[in-house]
Amino acid sequence: MEYPSKLIEDAVNEVSKLPGIGKKTALRLVLHLLKRDEDQTELLAQSLMAMRTKVKYCQKCHNLSDHDLCTICASHKRDQSLICVVEDTRDVLAIENTAQFKGLYHVLGGIISPVEGVGPSDLQIDSLMARLRGTESEQVREIILAISPTMEGDTTAFYLQKKLKPFNLKISTIARGFPLVATWNTPTK
Amino acid sequence: MEYPSKLIEDAVNEVSKLPGIGKKTALRLVLHLLKRDEDQTELLAQSLMAMRTKVKYCQKCHNLSDHDLCTICASHKRDQSLICVVEDTRDVLAIENTAQFKGLYHVLGGIISPVEGVGPSDLQIDSLMARLRGTESEQVREIILAISPTMEGDTTAFYLQKKLKPFNLKISTIARGFPLVATWNTPTK
Numbered sequence: 001m002e003y004p005s006k007l008i009e010d011a012v013n014e015v016s017k018l019p020g021i022g023k024k025t026a027l028r029l030v031l032h033l034l035k036r037d038e039d040q041t042e043l044l045a046q047s048l049m050a051m052r053t054k055v056k057y058c059q060k061c062h063n064l065s066d067h068d069l070c071t072i073c074a075s076h077k078r079d080q081s082l083i084c085v086v087e088d089t090r091d092v093l094a095i096e097n098t099a100q101f102k103g104l105y106h107v108l109g110g111i112i113s114p115v116e117g118v119g120p121s122d123l124q125i126d127s128l129m130a131r132l133r134g135t136e137s138e139q140v141r142e143i144i145l146a147i148s149p150t151m152e153g154d155t156t157a158f159y160l161q162k163k164l165k166p167f168n169l170k171i172s173t174i175a176r177g178f179p180l181v182a183t184w185n186t187p188t189k
Numbered sequence: 190m191e192y193p194s195k196l197i198e199d200a201v202n203e204v205s206k207l208p209g210i211g212k213k214t215a216l217r218l219v220l221h222l223l224k225r226d227e228d229q230t231e232l233l234a235q236s237l238m239a240m241r242t243k244v245k246y247c248q249k250c251h252n253l254s255d256h257d258l259c260t261i262c263a264s265h266k267r268d269q270s271l272i273c274v275v276e277d278t279r280d281v282l283a284i285e286n287t288a289q290f291k292g293l294y295h296v297l298g299g300i301i302s303p304v305e306g307v308g309p310s311d312l313q314i315d316s317l318m319a320r321l322r323g324t325e326s327e328q329v330r331e332i333i334l335a336i337s338p339t340m341e342g343d344t345t346a347f348y349l350q351k352k353l354k355p356f357n358l359k360i361s362t363i364a365r366g367f368p369l370v371a372t373w374n375t376p377t378k
Binding site for chain 1: 190191192193194195196197199200202203204206207208209210214216217218219220221222223227229230231232233234235236237238239240241242243244245247252253254255259260261277278279281282285286
């Protein structure tokens with residue numbers, strides 16, 4: 001497609017690099033911004049840059065945070081004996097929205113995926129071990145693995161279970177599939 | 190939803206102001222940018238700002254342009270006797286992609302829509318009249334109304350046809366609906 005302006009073309013190309021946004025949608029978004037006040041585009045651009053440059057990761061759980069320690073890790077109301085291990089920030093948000101879990105988190109920042117070249121060393125697994133060896137060693141009783149039930153997720157969970165064995169902690173996973181009461185017909189001889 | 194960081198929340202709020210993007214998608218896009226290099230976010234923010242602040246409108250046809258006159262209006266290869274009247278830049282792009290139209294354009298910048306408070310004075314209708322009265326008056330032979338066949342589009346086309354009557358030009362609209370050869374059975378008495 002030949003764009004009427006190089007500036008439009010550049011903007012469309014950059015916007016269409018985002019996941020799930022093609023050239024057509026990108027053009028629609030760009031033309032939308034052109035119709036709105038200049039302030040709106042400025043706010044958008046500034047908030048994206050501020051987010052990308054200033055956001056920090058919690059030093060304890062590696063969740064996104066404005067400070068060195070995230071609000072969950074800094075809170076004294078959370079159950080310090082439970083650590084829920086998740087893939088990324090979205091999982092923390094989803095679990096927090098249920099308001100049912102009162103423990104702490106540990107954000108891995110991904111899952112082991114040989115296809116995408118993500119190995120255990122790319123994830124925050126060593127820092128989880130460090131947490132369990134460090135100041136939290138006496139408090140933590142249980143690790144909950146809340147990792148997606150895909151092949152990569154299962155690989156990650158298996159790897160973690162092996163790594164966590166020496167700590168003698170209770171290790172559980174979140175429920176998956178249908179809750180089911182099955183009566184099997186055992187074949188009689 | 191409670192975000193782990195005010196910076197993330199601001200960015201999500203700004204991104205979700207774009208049409209067709211909700212909070213969930215916005216969060217996905219923001220987290221995607223966080224995983225990518227800082228350069229990518231910078232390029233995105235810069236290209237959006239450059240586009241919003243520097244893009245111009247062609248003084249003749251009001252299409253988006255990098256210069257005072259767009260490439261189509263500035264070209265001597267285009268048929269100066271034809272003007273195709275369209276709603277916005279996307280229509281120009283769509284028609285240009287067919288490579289079938291060799292005339293000029295006039296971009297209205299919208300259509301008459303009383304519901305959304307858009308009247309004839311909000312559109313580039315006066316400037317079209319000025320084009321027909323000005324230097325182009327002797328060249329133009331035909332005006333093609335390529336406006337969407339909605340109620341608002343028809344209103345706009347009707348308004349334009351009335352306004353264009355004094356110029357004694359050929360006024361045509363693009364084809365709509367199915368091309369159809371119908372043989373009606375006329376009732377015999």
